[in-house]
Amino acid sequence: MEVEQNQACTELLELVIDGQATQEQHQKLMGHLEKCEYCREEYLLSKSIQESLKNHIKPNHTPSGLANSIQTKISETASLK
Ligand SMILES: [Zn+2]
16 A cells, blocks of 8 residues: 555656646645655655756856765665665
């Protein structure tokens, strides 16, 4: 039962991160994130990677140690699971 629920919210999460979610889906996820720690971690991690990628595209705007900080976030999240 829990696995099914996780799959559903992971799909919702992916839609929002891909920017393909409707406003209703987006709001639903935001409400869900307050209750679901797993999705909140996933969401924050994906967002930070997305932001980093965006910054990475811009010239002269690549913070040093970026890859390291992403790696740290990933392993932090992995260790929480
Ligand atoms: Zn969830």
